[in-house]
Amino acid sequence: MDYDYDVIVVGGGGAGMTAALVAHEAGASVMILEADGKLGGATWLSGGVIYAAGTSVQKKLGIEDTPQAMYDYIMTLNAWQTRPDIIRTFSERSAEAVEWMVSLGAEYEWVVKSGVDTVPRGHCTKGAGFTIGELLKNEVGAMGIETALNTRVERLLFENGRVCGVHADGVDLHAKAVVLTTGGLGNSPTMRAKYFPSAAQHGDIVYAVHDDAPFILGDGIKLGEQVGAEITGIDTGLVLPSAALVPNSVEAFLPPWMMLVNVDGHRFMPENAPYAVSGYLINEQPGARAYGIFDEKTLVEGSADKRFSDPYHTGEVSQTWDEDLIRKHVGTGRIKTADTLEEIADMCGINRLALRATAERYNADARNDVDTEWEKNAPRHFPIDEAPYFAVEVRASVIGQTSAGVDIDATTRVRDRNGATIPGLFAAGETVGCIQGKRYSGGGMGVGNALTFGRIAGEEVAKEVLANDPLPGLETA
Structure with a gap:
């Protein structure tokens, strides 16, 4: 031949x-x-x-x-x-x-x-x-x-x-x-x-x-x-967490300033866990989804700090977790907002009693700038206690590798x-x-x-x- x-x-x-x-x-x-x-x-x-x-x-x-x-x-x-x-x-x-x-x-x-x-x-x-x-x-x-x-x-x-x-x-x-x-x-x-x-x-x-x-x-x-x-x-393969607010955006890191819970109302990981594990953990939750919960003060002050999005020093800046974009999607309904956590829970199908108990523990820690339960290492810990409250669905919907x-x-x-x-x-x-x-x-x-x-x-x-x-x-x- x-x-x-x-x-x-x-x-x-x-x-x-x-x-x-x-x-x-x-x-x-x-x-x-x-x-x-x-x-x-x-x-x-x-x-x-x-x-x-x-x-x-x-x-x-x-x-x-x-x-x-x-x-x-x-x-x-x-x-x-x-x-x-x-x-x-x-x-x-x-x-x-x-x-x-x-x-x-x-x-x-x-x-x-x-x-x-x-x-x-x-x-x-x-x-x-x-x-x-x-x-x-x-x-x-x-x-x-x-x-x-x-x-x-x-x-x-x-x-x-x-x-x-x-x-x-x-x-x-x-x-x-x-x-x-x-x-x-x-x-x-x-x-x-x-x-x-x-x-x-x-x-x-x-x-x-x-x-x-x-x-x-x-x-x-x-x-x-x-x-x-x-x-x-x-x-x-590798799946990355996403709120899907920006079409085809690739952001592997969730912001450390929000509280992430499943539909049972429980936290299940540090919110800024490495993307090497976070997507898997989200997929293992009921319905393979989670909700990022935050309040008005957290939105204004937390979203201004973009350092979380670029731990690999590539020069990229977060597109998704931006105050203006989040407020825009309040209008589209992609992000839920209410005056109480109980209302937010009902809008998202989250166990309202469990969410309240989770938030109380989370806030008590945040006021002391710690996370004793999940040991989140963040530049600053924000209590979620100032209405209005916000919630965004997060799924492991971005494929990083097959x-x-x-x-x-x-x-x-x-x-x-x-x-x-x-x-x-x-x-x-x-x-x-x-x-x-x-x-x-x-x-x-x-x-x-x-x-x-x-x-x-x-x-x-x-x-x-x-x-x-x-x-x-x-x-x-």
């Missing part, structure tokens, strides 16, 4: 460009096929945080950390309901992704606690995901790697038990191996309903943070299924439904379904996954296609 390339990479986001660059550097001829009109994918649109342990950036900032500590944290958070081999690999090689980005020109001034871990591991790229995307895109261009934009792959070529290329735009392109890096499925309502129902349950208000990358439609799953790939990680995807081994080789690897097929990034686990470990897991496993995919695919031994399935080709 004549091959057009050693390697075809399907998807030109962070994982795809990384895999292509590493394979090219090893000596393989590479083609990137990207359905969109530009490279970058979800990585380009992200906050640019990389989750990693044991980096030179951490050391420079005096942060002591190890891959073993990262491994222990992720496995414990997921109650060991995730693959130890995958998490071990991620933990041990995550630092390489940061060092590589530094070598390409990325700058890191901040490393933050981006989940519920005790060690700062969220490496905040100066310039956010745009910087990562541009650095990778420029490197792809500088290396002369062939790229075809506006080219959506329709199916994989499979002969003699091996993936040997792709069919796209009516043309067969043959390669010794294919790497799937098509991203997640967050922009497809049909795929969300099938593979991420806990997010899809919120209906028309659901949207994904990568809405501006239109082809994040689950293509990797569809292509993998064509050749028998196992699909794993179903109904896992985690259903093809199964891989620790070398990024795609596995079939029997657990055997599929010759010639590799995958990395959000296309993969066995990396996150039941819980999102912290901000930067998505980009960290893309860069870390993109590098591994590039190494492994190059090693395979450049080997002198015949590739599996080619002995009879």
Whole structure:
């Protein structure tokens, strides 16, 4: 068989460009096929945080950390309901992704606690995901790697038990191996309903943070299924809390100045809990919803402080939790207002007696500038005791990441439904379904996954296609 390339990479986001660059550097001829009109994918649109342990950036900032500590944290958070081999690999090689980005020109001034871990591991790229995307895109261009934009792959070529290329735009392109890096499925309502129902349950208000990358439609799953790939990680991913007051706004952090309760009238988390856990907690409440309660004084004074919305130092400012916008939506009915908490409770279907008891405890703490029950760490604690009162419904309706995807081994080789690897097929990034686990470990897991496993995919695919031994399935080709 004549091959057009050693390697075809399907998807030109962070994982795809990384895999292509590493394979090219090893000596393989590479083609990137990207359905969109530009490279970058979800990585380009992200906050640019990389989750990693044991980096030179951490050391420079005096942060002591190890891959073993990262491994222990992720496995414990997921109650060991995730693959130890995958998490071990991620933990041990995550630092390489940061060092590589530094070598390409990325700058890191901040490393933050981006989940519920005790060690700062969220490496905040100066310039956010745009910087990562541009650095990778420029490197792809500088290396002369062939790229075809506006080219959506329709199916994989499979002969003699091996993936040997792709069919796209009516043309067969043959390669010794294919790497799937098509991203997640967050922009497809049909795929969300099938593979991420806990997010899809919120209906028309659901949207994904990568809405501006239109082809994040689950293509990797569809292509993998064509050749028998196992699909794993179903109904896992990251969901972010939202009041849905601004269409398609992405704000992962709820303001610390309100009181959040479920329909039973109880608080169930610190209101400014990390987005790595807050969306899950909201979805676990009755009706998968909660209500933010605040009063007039809190609205005026609390909403003026926007610091809560930008812990990753990206320069973004909250769009939703703004006094003028909230007052506007009082008029539309999206935000309820009344002169008593009991009236607010009745308007929202909240247990009025429980809400009153919750508010009494909350206010007693707030007057002492503490939160003894849920230990909310806020710049200032506001009692909710001055009419009028306000309530806004909050749901976990924003998709930060989808985690259903093809199964891989620790070398990024795609596995079939029997657990055997599929010759010639590799995958990395959000296309993969066995990396996150039941819980999102912290901000930067998505980009960290893309860069870390993109590098591994590039190494492994190059090693395979450049080997002198015949590739599996080619002995009879």
